[in-house]
Amino acid sequence: DGGITQSPKYLFRKEGQNVTLSCEQNLNHDAMYWYRQDPGQGLRLIYYSQIVNDFQKGDIAEGYSVSREKKESFPLTVTSAQKNPTAFYLCASSIAGGSGNEQFFGPGTRLTVL
């Protein structure tokens, strides 16, 4: 049963703490992505990776970091430098990063920083 898993579904952290969001896919996809959704702002791209051991900044990378050591995993760390970390975070993957490739999304993680 292939798909993308994100854990946990809900996450609470104190201000000033780093937190890592998990994203795993068993679709054998090369490309993976992290988005953030805020009310009225749509999906904004944080980081993306087209291949293992390589990743690029998206539109709002400041305060975030990622790694891509394995094809199936693309964890996102929300650091204390992120000014407004409370949001709904979505991970996605696609066969490759090129034209026409549909992105498949995970169920999301709602992060609340207290």
Added chain:
Amino acid sequence: DQQVKQNSPSLSVQEGRISILNCDYTNSMFDYFLWYKKYPAEGPTFLISISSIKDKNEDGRFTVFLNKSAKHLSLHIVPSQPGDSAVYFCAGGGTSYGKLTFGQGTILTVHP
């Protein structure tokens, strides 16, 4: 610089009627477009896509129209059903980009 815009935050339609969701883009390098549907607290699911070499693509009740000269695309849902009530996102992508750019989304409500 918002390259993909969905100017209508919300749309309300009666069951059985047509829903038309609109999307405008500014980046001429986009060569394909996708529509996604999203329920609250869930990830988006893919609906339908269109290549820039086409002006129409149809899949069941869903049809996407692309007007390249106007840099405009629209999603038609006929007939609309209450289960179609969700947020709809359009997205543009290009061969050289390796990523998608999403619009802000439109909340569709279909009343029984």
